[in-house]
Amino acid sequence: MAKKEGLIVIDRELCKGCYLCIAACPNKLIIISDELNQMGYYPAEYTEADSRTGDRVCNGCATCALVCPDLAIEVYRE
Amino acid sequence: MAKKIFQRPKYLKKAVFHYCPGCGHSILHRLVAEVLEELDIGERTIGIPPAGCAVLAYNYFDVDMGEAPHGRGAAVATGVKRTLPDRIVFSYQGDGDIAAIGTAETIHAANRGENITVIFVNNGCYGMTGGQMAPTTLIGQNSTTTPGGRDVKRDAAPIDLSEMLAIARGSVYIERTAISSPKNIRRTKRALTKAFKTQMAGLGFSLIEVLSPCPVNWKMSPVDAAKWIDDTMTQTFPLKVIKDEVGKLD
Numbered sequence: 001m002a003k004k005e006g007l008i009v010i011d012r013e014l015c016k017g018c019y020l021c022i023a024a025c026p027n028k029l030i031i032i033s034d035e036l037n038q039m040g041y042y043p044a045e046y047t048e049a050d051s052r053t054g055d056r057v058c059n060g061c062a063t064c065a066l067v068c069p070d071l072a073i074e075v076y077r078e
Numbered sequence: 079m080a081k082k083i084f085q086r087p088k089y090l091k092k093a094v095f096h097y098c099p100g101c102g103h104s105i106l107h108r109l110v111a112e113v114l115e116e117l118d119i120g121e122r123t124i125g126i127p128p129a130g131c132a133v134l135a136y137n138y139f140d141v142d143m144g145e146a147p148h149g150r151g152a153a154v155a156t157g158v159k160r161t162l163p164d165r166i167v168f169s170y171q172g173d174g175d176i177a178a179i180g181t182a183e184t185i186h187a188a189n190r191g192e193n194i195t196v197i198f199v200n201n202g203c204y205g206m207t208g209g210q211m212a213p214t215t216l217i218g219q220n221s222t223t224t225p226g227g228r229d230v231k232r233d234a235a236p237i238d239l240s241e242m243l244a245i246a247r248g249s250v251y252i253e254r255t256a257i258s259s260p261k262n263i264r265r266t267k268r269a270l271t272k273a274f275k276t277q278m279a280g281l282g283f284s285l286i287e288v289l290s291p292c293p294v295n296w297k298m299s300p301v302d303a304a305k306w307i308d309d310t311m312t313q314t315f316p317l318k319v320i321k322d323e324v325g326k327l328d
């Protein structure tokens with residue numbers, strides 16, 4: 001069982017839907033929301049890591065935040 | 079307890095960028111702000127924005143900011159730096175700004191060896207005015223003024239401004255990087271750090287050219303635009319240290 005080491009918070013109102021974070025996340029933890037934000041974009045949405053199976057666990061690598069142009073992502077690490 | 083390891087840097091105001099989705103300016107602004115914070119020079123830095131998409135950069139950087147007429151960033155930065163030599167002065171200029179209307183000012187500032195840092199954002203077009211051909215537009219690249227692609231005979235070849243500036247006797251550090259992948263973003267930040275350290279050490283003119291996506295005018299998704307930089311743009315503008323008379327700095 002892999003330990004959940006990281007966590008991200010996406011501010012959906014800052015997100016402009018460029019989806020660079022989706023392409024960059026090595027663990028495929030980010031998806032496109034199906035609800036528009038106030039600016040009219042479909043923002044990125046973080047899906048909780050599956051720590052039970054050890055699959056798709058956020059390791060807090062911050063690659064998503066590194067490529068995010070709009071500073072919509074904050075990263076936390078244990 | 080979870081610790082926050084990535085957040086908005088201190089010298090970037092909490093304002094929503096007016097830049098388009100996936101624009102390289104946004105990432106580059108953040109990198110500059112991070113470097114100013116890490117080197118602890120934000121309180122004595124003065125930035126000079128250009129005409130172009132980044133004209134409103136003073137709305138985002140939380141440091142002292144001026145503004146230059148189109149292309150004159152290096153000339154304005156020269157004046158500021160000579161008047162206030164203890165300040166860290168950078169100009170931030172797009173390719174239309176620095177490589178067309180501002181060519182003369184830039185070359186002479188480099189040749190005089192002004193102790194300033196120039197950040198040159200190369201996105202291969204005039205972004206703000208809607209994607210016209212810039213001096214840096216690639217051969218064959220579509221723009222609103224080169225439909226069907228830039229033609230060497232008709233429109234000339236792209237200009238290698240950074241290489242030209244490397245010939246200038248007063249320049250000491252020139253590097254070309256890109257905002258196209260996590261690796262290249264980190265490399266850009268390292269280059270910016272070295273450029274500002276060059277100025278802090280009083281060594282002379284430094285310039286970082288950054289290949290930067292303009293997805294809207296390139297008519298690509300941000301992900302495809304990043305890939306296009308790596309696959310195509312770097313063929314004409316290879317990523318490298320073009321001049322380094324500085325060596326290692328602490």
Ligand code: SF4
Nearest residue numbers: 025058059061062064
């Ligand atoms: S921190 Fe790393 S693993 Fe976690 S969501 Fe971001 S890119 Fe994915």
Ligand code: SF4
Nearest residue numbers: 015016018019021068
């Ligand atoms: S990189 Fe940032 S702005 Fe782009 S989709 Fe992800 S969270 Fe939104």
Ligand code: SF4
Nearest residue numbers: 097098101131205292
């Ligand atoms: S036009 Fe291009 S350079 Fe200007 S803000 Fe939009 S994406 Fe960025």
